[in-house]
Every structure is written in structure tokens, then in C-alpha cells.
Amino acid sequence: MKISIISLGCSKNSVDSENLIGLLEASGVEVVSDVGEADVALVNTCGFIQPAVEESVNTILDLELLKEQGRLKKIGVVGCLVNRYGDELKQELPSVDVWAKAEEWALVARSLGLVPAAEPVRGMLSETRPWSRYLKVGEGCDTFCSYCTIPSIRGRARSIDIPRLSSMASDLAEKGAKEICLVGQDLTIYGRDLYGEPRLRELLSELDRELPRDVWIRLLYLHPSRIDERFIDFVAGHERILSYLDIPVQHVDPEVLKRMNRPSDEEHIRRIFSYARKADPFFALRTTIMVGFPGETESQFSKVLDFLEQAMIDRVGAFIFSPEEGTPAAAMEDRVSSEIGEERYRRLMELQSEISLERQKLFLEKKLRVLIDEIDYEDDTAWGRSYREAPEVDGLIGISGGSVLEEGQCVEVRITDAAEHDLFAKIAGE
Known part of the structure; x- marks a missing residue:
């Protein structure tokens, strides 16, 4: 049996797909990159926002067509979309042979008539660069932002213990990883469910001790409310831990943050970015901004522009609010029109383009x-x-x-x- 896996969505989903590949290979099947060579095609779906849902559904429909043409014997749908819309999808897509929620990889194997391997080793997607790998420190989220579907899709935060993560990281390094990117819905709460308090620094210290000296450690997705000066100093003081922090603030206005169900301490947000800049002018900072959240006024949006100019952030990912079914924000009144949302998005990105270029020029001749x-x-x-x-x-x-x-x-x-x-x-x- 030859199986092809199509992985959609974020880097955390890519890790899931590689775990599934490892299980299937250890269970005795050949995993191929080309769907045209496969007997079975599985799509690991994303269901975070509607565009991702649409991409997942369109991919499933393409696989259905291949099955109707006799080019595939079976198709399977796994991952976040099943967590979010599983019952509806099963009624609408009766030709799908395998259904499994995220992390139900043993169920996938059994549904294909395989005996799941007891101790599978993580596999690799064809598009994965072996020198740059992701290490997922846990699953789920406890933050419950009013616009976000992740807790309802993936559940509460569940961490992987430090010894296991250290072993997984060492295995990636042995297989050629020069860069290990730590990912999770929010790294700052890592370990709280296991140890009673967050243990990110302890995890980083362990990885710093155990990994070869030429391996980079990169941190992605850190909630700003749990970043402080001590943590910035900790990162800056460890050469192997890259001076790069991805801190999605979403907004800075206290009222907007409150409606987002995020800590509304504007002063703290501004302070930590300012501190990182003072600690090291070349510290790389990335954030995410949402524009057009329900009730956002022009003056509140202007605070975001002011923040970007003050913080001089290297990279900014911005997006326009989208009401996601089942979230509290989707039911909020005082919607910002799509025209205003698009206009604010354009203004933000124009400003950030100027800031980004200014930051880039700092490195000339360096x-x-x-x-x-x-x-x-x-x-x-x-x-x-x-x-x-x-x-x-x-x-x-x-x-x-x-x-x-x-x-x-x-x-x-x-x-x-x-x-x-x-x-x-x-x-x-x-």
C-alpha cells in the first residue's frame, strides 16, 4: 500500500503530519509524496479560519474526483477540520473512507487495516528541509481570545514533558537539524499543566545544554502578557537561543484588547518591546496585528500605528478581522465595515514597509x-x-x-x- 499525505495549515500541523507519516511507515506502508503514485491519499486539514476551511474542503473534493476516476482506492480526512465540523462533513462527504481528529493517528492506521506501531519515529514531509525543523512543545490553548477557534478545535493546553522534548530535539539534531523552531499556541504557558507553573526557561536551559553547539533554537508564538524584562535578558544571554521573538500583540488599545479577551495592559506591551530594543538594538522582533475588530475606532487604530513607529518592529503580520462561527467575537455588534478594514490594513502595511526597510538598512556592511x-x-x-x-x-x-x-x-x-x-x-x- 502506498499512501500520500497532503498537509495544510500551520507549522504545528506539519509536525502532526510528520508524526502521522512516522506511524504509517513504522506500520509497514510506503509513504509517497506524489498523489498520482498513491493508493490512498490523506489530507491533514486546517479549520482555523474560513479561508483555511475552504482550502481544506476544495482539497477533499479534488481527492474525491480522483477516487471517482479510479486513480485512488481510498481517501481520508484528518485533523482540525474534523475536530470542528466532523459530523457535518461525514454527512456531506460519504465517499471519504477514513475520518480522524487531530492526534488520532493510531485510528488512521487501524482504519486502513494496519496495526499501529508501538514506538513510531517522526517522519518527514517531502517539502521539509531537514536542516530546519519544528518542535511542537504541546497542544491546545488556555487563552480563549474572543475571536479564536483554537481552544474549541484543539482543547485545553497540554504540554509534552521536558525529558521527552529534549529527546525529540536531540533526534532532530542527529538527523541534520541546524535550526529547531519551538512552536505551540503559546510557548509562554509551556509546562503549566504539568508542573503547576510555566517552565519555558527550564525547557530552553535543558535544550541549550543537550543540543550540539551549532544548532539554533528559535522561539515562535509568545503571548505578550507573559514576556518580561527577565525573559528578554535570558534570551539575549544565550547565544544558541536566537535573538528573535515572535510576540503577537493583536492590538494595543486597552478597550479593544478587553473585547478580544486579552490582557489590556498597553503600557506593558510598549515596555517589553522598548526594553528589547534597548537591550540589543539588533534584536529581531515580530508581531501580529488585527485590524477592524468590532468597535475599533479610528483613534484606537491610530494607537497601533503609533506603537509600530515607537517599537520599530522588524516584521509584522497583519490581517483583517473575520467573524469565525462559534466565537464570541462573531456575535459582537458595531462591526467595522470591510471597506474601513481594508483601508486600515493598507495604511498599516504601508507604514510597516517603511519601518521594515529602515530596520533592514541597519545591517548594511554588517x-x-x-x-x-x-x-x-x-x-x-x-x-x-x-x-x-x-x-x-x-x-x-x-x-x-x-x-x-x-x-x-x-x-x-x-x-x-x-x-x-x-x-x-x-x-x-x-
Whole structure:
């Protein structure tokens, strides 16, 4: 039996897909990257927001067509969409052979007539770069933002213990990982369910001790309310832990934050970003902003623009509020019109483009250590990332004369030019 897995959604979903691949391979089947070569196709779905739901449904319909044409024997639907809309989907998609919620990987194996392996090893998606891997520290979320579906889809926060995570990280390093990105719905609450209090720093200290010295540790998705000056100093004081923090604030106005069911301490948000800048002017900061939340006024939105100018954030991901079925925010009145939401989004991104370019120019003529992701041999250019660029979401560094390099190699470069998202460089010493 040959099985192909289509993985949709976020990096946390990619980890799930690789865990499923590992289980299936250990259970005796061949996992192939091309659906055209497979007997069975499984889609690991995303159900976080409506565009993701639509992408998942369209992918399922494409697989149904392949099954009708006799090109697939079975199809399966697993993951977040099943958690969110499982009963409805089963009625509307009767040709689907396998259904399983997120983490029900043993059920997938049994549904295919396999005996689940007792101790599977994490597999790898065909698009995964072996030198850059994600390590999911837990599942679920306890924050309950009023606009978010994650707690209803994935449940309460459940952490993986420190010894197990240390073992998993070491295994990734042995398989060639040069960069390990820690992910979870919110890293700052890691361990609270297991140890009675958050233990992120203890986890990081353990990884710092156990991993080879040339492996980067990158932190993604940190709730601002639980970031303080001591934590910023901790990160800045550990060379292996990259000076890069992804802290999604969503907004800064106290009233908007309150309606979002997020801590509404605007002063704290501004203070921690300011502290990081003072601690290290080259500290890489990323955040996420939501515009057009119900009731957002022009003056409240202006506070966001002021915050961006004050904090000088390197990277910003912005999106317009979307009412998600079943969330408290979807029932809120005083909706912001789509026209106003789009106009605010445009203004925010225009401002951030200027800020991003200004931050990029700080690195002209400086040296950076870069992890090579891909090489364009025709253009004689290598593309990679430094500590400032997280995989998939940030810009890249283009290195001229890079065809002499190798993918997965770390190299020191000198920055020669800067654009809004990307930097350009030469190999240091040339």
C-alpha cells in the first residue's frame, strides 16, 4: 500500500503530519509524496479560519474526483477540520473512507487495516528541509481570545514533558537539524499543566545544554502578557537561543484588547518591546496585528500605528478581522465595515514597509551567519536566513556567487544591499 499525505495549515500541523507519516511507515506502508503514485491519499486539514476551511474542503473534493476516476482506492480526512465540523462533513462527504481528529493517528492506521506501531519515529514531509525543523512543545490553548477557534478545535493546553522534548530535539539534531523552531499556541504557558507553573526557561536551559553547539533554537508564538524584562535578558544571554521573538500583540488599545479577551495592559506591551530594543538594538522582533475588530475606532487604530513607529518592529503580520462561527467575537455588534478594514490594513502595511526597510538598512556592511535554504545555480545565487528570518514567514538573504555553497550549510556573509523584506550579500572575505 502506498499512501500520500497532503498537509495544510500551520507549522504545528506539519509536525502532526510528520508524526502521522512516522506511524504509517513504522506500520509497514510506503509513504509517497506524489498523489498520482498513491493508493490512498490523506489530507491533514486546517479549520482555523474560513479561508483555511475552504482550502481544506476544495482539497477533499479534488481527492474525491480522483477516487471517482479510479486513480485512488481510498481517501481520508484528518485533523482540525474534523475536530470542528466532523459530523457535518461525514454527512456531506460519504465517499471519504477514513475520518480522524487531530492526534488520532493510531485510528488512521487501524482504519486502513494496519496495526499501529508501538514506538513510531517522526517522519518527514517531502517539502521539509531537514536542516530546519519544528518542535511542537504541546497542544491546545488556555487563552480563549474572543475571536479564536483554537481552544474549541484543539482543547485545553497540554504540554509534552521536558525529558521527552529534549529527546525529540536531540533526534532532530542527529538527523541534520541546524535550526529547531519551538512552536505551540503559546510557548509562554509551556509546562503549566504539568508542573503547576510555566517552565519555558527550564525547557530552553535543558535544550541549550543537550543540543550540539551549532544548532539554533528559535522561539515562535509568545503571548505578550507573559514576556518580561527577565525573559528578554535570558534570551539575549544565550547565544544558541536566537535573538528573535515572535510576540503577537493583536492590538494595543486597552478597550479593544478587553473585547478580544486579552490582557489590556498597553503600557506593558510598549515596555517589553522598548526594553528589547534597548537591550540589543539588533534584536529581531515580530508581531501580529488585527485590524477592524468590532468597535475599533479610528483613534484606537491610530494607537497601533503609533506603537509600530515607537517599537520599530522588524516584521509584522497583519490581517483583517473575520467573524469565525462559534466565537464570541462573531456575535459582537458595531462591526467595522470591510471597506474601513481594508483601508486600515493598507495604511498599516504601508507604514510597516517603511519601518521594515529602515530596520533592514541597519545591517548594511554588517556580517551575519546565514543558513542556506536553496540555491539558484542559473543565477549563481544562494538564498538563506539569519537569526532575523524565521522559515516561511519572513524574508530571505540572497548571496551572490552562492552556487559554490550547499543547502543546509551555514556561512558568514556581508550585507551589501537591503530591500523591504530581503537582504542581499556576498560571502564574507570575498
